[in-house]
Amino acid sequence: MGYRVVVVGATGNVGREMLNILAERQFPVDEIAAVASPRSTGDVIDFGDSGQELKVRNIEHFDFAGWDIALFAAGSAASKAYAPGAAAAGCTVIDNSSLFRMDPDVPLIVPEVNAHAIDGYRAKNIIANPNCSTAQMVVALKPLHDFARIKRVVVATYQSVSGAGKSGMDELFEQSRNIFVGDSAESKTFTKQIAFNVIPHIDAFLDDGSTKEEWKMVVETKKILDPKIKVTATCVRVPVFVGHSEAINIEFENEISAKDAQRILREAPGVMLVDKREDGGYVTPVEAVGEYATYVSRVREDPTVDNGLSLWCVSDNLRKGAALNAVQIAELLGRRHLQKAA
Known part of the structure; x- marks a missing residue:
C-alpha cells in the first residue's frame, strides 16, 4: 500500500525534478497529482520515465483532504496561501520555500544530518526543506562535526543560475548567445550581466551588508547542525546552468587531519569523496548534474588556524539542494511515522 502524493509547483524546475526523483526512487505512490498555478492548468507533464502523464490541476481549487503528502515547490507566496490549509486537512506538507524554515514548530530536515528532528512535525504538520546551499554543506559538515566538533565555518558559494528558476537559465543562455553575435546582453532576472561574469549578490541585502541568502546559510546551519557553530558566508551567482559549488574553510575544536577527514567522508552517508591530488x-558542477551525491574534493589542512581544514563541495542544486532532499524527507516520514510501506 502506497501514498497519495501531491506535487505543488509541478511545472517548475524543482517540481519536475520532484516528479522525476519520485519515479526514479520508486517512491510508493498509489496516486499522484501535479498541481500548479491557474496559468498551467490543463498542461500535461510526465511522471518521470514511468510513461504516466499527469494533467496539471489548479491549486486554487485543489482539495488536499485525503492526500497523504504534499511536496511544495511553488515559492513562499504559494506556500503561505495553501500550505497551512493542506496541513490542516491532514496532508503532511514538505515545503521547499524559505517561509517556514525558521519557525520553531517546523522541523528543518536534511535526512543524513538530523533525521531525528522530523519527530516534531506534528506541531503544524509541516516540514521545511533547507536552502540549496545549506543542504549540501551540512551533509559534508555533519560527519566531520561528529568527529572533531566544528567551531567556525567560512564559506564562499558559486551558485548556478538554475537557483533563480527557469528565468535565470534563460537569461544566461540568451546573454551568452547575444554576446557571441554582438548583440546587447540585457539583464532582467539578475542585477548585472551573468554571462561570462560572476555576481556577488543573491537575494535581498540586509542592514548589516550581508544578503538574505548568506543569512539563510548561517541560521539554517545552526538549526540543522548545531547552534554553537559560527558561520560566515559569501554567496555568488556564477554562469553555470545547474550545480552549486562551495569553498568551505572549517575550524574545529579538536584535532583532525586531512587523512582523518578523507576517511570519514569516504564512509559518510550522502557524500561521495573524489579527492585525487x-x-x-x-x-565540478557539470559532473554533478543528475546525481544524488554531495561531492567533496580538495580536502586539505589549513595551517593558518589550529585544527583547520579546507574543502571543495559540489552538488546538483535541483536535486540534493531541493527535490531530492524533499523526497528523502518523504521517505523518512514514511519510515518513522506514516508506515504505509509499499
Whole structure:
C-alpha cells in the first residue's frame, strides 16, 4: 500500500525534478497529482520515465483532504496561501520555500544530518526543506562535526543560475548567445550581466551588508547542525546552468587531519569523496548534474588556524539542494511515522 502524493509547483524546475526523483526512487505512490498555478492548468507533464502523464490541476481549487503528502515547490507566496490549509486537512506538507524554515514548530530536515528532528512535525504538520546551499554543506559538515566538533565555518558559494528558476537559465543562455553575435546582453532576472561574469549578490541585502541568502546559510546551519557553530558566508551567482559549488574553510575544536577527514567522508552517508591530488582529480558542477551525491574534493589542512581544514563541495542544486532532499524527507516520514510501506 502506497501514498497519495501531491506535487505543488509541478511545472517548475524543482517540481519536475520532484516528479522525476519520485519515479526514479520508486517512491510508493498509489496516486499522484501535479498541481500548479491557474496559468498551467490543463498542461500535461510526465511522471518521470514511468510513461504516466499527469494533467496539471489548479491549486486554487485543489482539495488536499485525503492526500497523504504534499511536496511544495511553488515559492513562499504559494506556500503561505495553501500550505497551512493542506496541513490542516491532514496532508503532511514538505515545503521547499524559505517561509517556514525558521519557525520553531517546523522541523528543518536534511535526512543524513538530523533525521531525528522530523519527530516534531506534528506541531503544524509541516516540514521545511533547507536552502540549496545549506543542504549540501551540512551533509559534508555533519560527519566531520561528529568527529572533531566544528567551531567556525567560512564559506564562499558559486551558485548556478538554475537557483533563480527557469528565468535565470534563460537569461544566461540568451546573454551568452547575444554576446557571441554582438548583440546587447540585457539583464532582467539578475542585477548585472551573468554571462561570462560572476555576481556577488543573491537575494535581498540586509542592514548589516550581508544578503538574505548568506543569512539563510548561517541560521539554517545552526538549526540543522548545531547552534554553537559560527558561520560566515559569501554567496555568488556564477554562469553555470545547474550545480552549486562551495569553498568551505572549517575550524574545529579538536584535532583532525586531512587523512582523518578523507576517511570519514569516504564512509559518510550522502557524500561521495573524489579527492585525487592530480589534474582533474576533483568534481565540478557539470559532473554533478543528475546525481544524488554531495561531492567533496580538495580536502586539505589549513595551517593558518589550529585544527583547520579546507574543502571543495559540489552538488546538483535541483536535486540534493531541493527535490531530492524533499523526497528523502518523504521517505523518512514514511519510515518513522506514516508506515504505509509499499
